[in-house]
Amino acid sequence: MKTLMRKSALLPAVFALAAALGASPALAEDAVNVTNLSYRTGPFAATGTPLMNGQRDYMLMLNERDGGVNGVKLVYDECETGYNTEKGAECYEKTKGSSIVTQPWSTGITLQVLPKSNVDKIPILAPGYGFSPMSDGKVFQWAFNPPASYWDGASMILKNISEGNLDSLKGKKIVLLHLDAPYGKEPIPLLQAYAEKYGFTLLPIPVGVKEMQNQSAQWLQIRRERPDFVLMWGWGAMNVGAVTEAAKTKFPMDKFVGIWWSGHDGDMKSVGEAGKGYRSISWSLPHSESSVMQDIKKYVLDAKKAEIGEGEFDWVFYQRGVLISMFTVEGIKAAQAHFNTKVVSAEQLRWGLENLKLDEAALKAIGMDGMIAPFSTACNNHAGHAGGWMLQWDGAKFVKVSDHITADAEMIDPLVQTEAKKYAEANAPWPINEECKM
């Protein structure tokens, strides 16, 4: 069923072989390598695969439709990590010589390669994941987490569940059900700060990787604690396991809210009607009729350049993968224009990612209006803080159920600065770009 997908995955290898053999010097000159540290195997493959498919297909579409970016072919390559930090670090070492960007695809791998980015001078692009203080570009000059950090996500969820009145959370009990990994622990400092300020009780409940599919102990604890809300930082099979257990324990689904990586159609289809009412914050909106999605359909899917699973085209994750590749491509375009060059280097791409200007007009021009909120990045803002929307599972698909929500900068910014400073001191000597010179 997915065999054609593999055929397209071979394309970069064919390009690389042709270039190595000197068959096409022009191709070697006019191409940039954009490697993805992907995971299509292992316990998290179910959530990784549609994201990687979306990323790959957007680049394939640009190559087919436009011949790449301003005449420069995009060589989309993948290095399989299995969401394993050690393998991710190996992939980074293996690909840092060729790729102009590092897409680590896990908070654990991001934390591993973060100290190396200053030395190797390759930008890290971790859209909507990674270490939240990376949004402070003065400290993390080579790391980018647009369009929103995990702390943005936590803030947006709290705003939504309190219906805009955070004081209403006073005396409430909120459980954070999280994967016992750096990713899952990421929102805890901010949520603790919120708990102290607004007087609610935060109860983090970790879920180990081996326990993802049998969370009865965690949900027995939830049954005993009777929280007002359960927030979830889940990934892979943990999402299905949690929603299944929530339904089993009769926890009200509308009080159960996940971060954007816990809002996957593929996961929820396993739960179906039982998951009806479950919500997930999202910085992206699926919009299958948008012109970019229609072009992907025309140039990639209909042309049998790649094949995806049934219904996957409409999924939140597939279309989010498209947006993630868009960040890289727009960074390349910005760098091309600024440096007046065609084939950009990793250092030039860093500038491009720091100067993304994705306003309404720019999103419309690339056919992505309605799929993401406008945002821009800057030297001191590597996250963009685009905000997002609350999505709700209706038993068959995710639907938008809120207006645009933005994060609470007043709560997040001081914590970002404190934690970024702490990281720099712990990893001294760490270069800081106070004057934004670069």
Add this chain to the structure above:
Amino acid sequence: MDFLNSILVKPFADMAGAPDFLLQVLWEGLVAGVLYALIALGFVLIYKSSRIFNFAQGIMVVFAALTLVGLHEKGVPALLAVPLTLLVMFILAVVIERVVLRPLVNQPDMILFMATIGITLFLVGFGEIIFGGENKVMITEQLYIPTGSIEFEPFGGFVSIEQKDVTAVVGAILLVAGLILFLNRSKMGRAIRALGDDHQAALSVGISLSTIWVLVWFIAGVIALVTGIVWGARAGVSFALEVIAFKALPVLMLGGLESVLGAIVGGLAIGILEKLFEIYWGQPLLGGNTETWFAFVFALIVLLFRPQGLFGERIIERV
């Protein structure tokens, strides 16, 4: 004093104070224990007959479950997909014996163990190519597995039991009973045990090594399919099922690698004890998630007193 109270008094007071909740904890522990025992059995059978620690047992669970769901997606009726999946698992057993094990006869145990890692890596890649990495829904209803819940109110409280969990427990008991009967009463079963006791002696009386190896790998495949159906019904079918095999390791340490009874008792003990510990000691005192290590620590303590495990055979070597 408070500390001692929180360890020695409060947990038991909590149990007595909410007996319905205790019943729910015990039931969840029992279900988990049965499932652990099922995974451990796959390891035990292969080890017993061939001295191979089968690292591929976890991926066999994934492969069997994906084959079943994949066949159904292709339009094969569920009840026909089950025997077809068993046929695939039989073919897999034959291929493993011919391609991997037969050329490695008489090699050290470590080489055979490494070969099963190779089988794992192959099945991960092969499975991904054939079925893709996406999560799939187990065909629970099509297999006539009931999906509702039974609720009752003991001691004025509330206990909920999933019907599919009941089916899992009953199915596992039947499978284990059948397996024990097969091993003890059938000719082939006795041949498996004979091979486990003494390879050379078994071969000298005409027991075919290759036939037995195919048979045990096939039985491990059957167990993998049952495990895949049961676990897949709980949280979907994906490559994530592979990690549940690691839950069997402390069970094997506890029960012994060669004992069917050990796998069952070890699985049940770990399932129930780790749940009780997590709920009444782990979560209040240690922040939870003790299930990731409790079973290993418990097995380690048992090994201090019984190095061969609860039911393993004591190894006596004359020097």
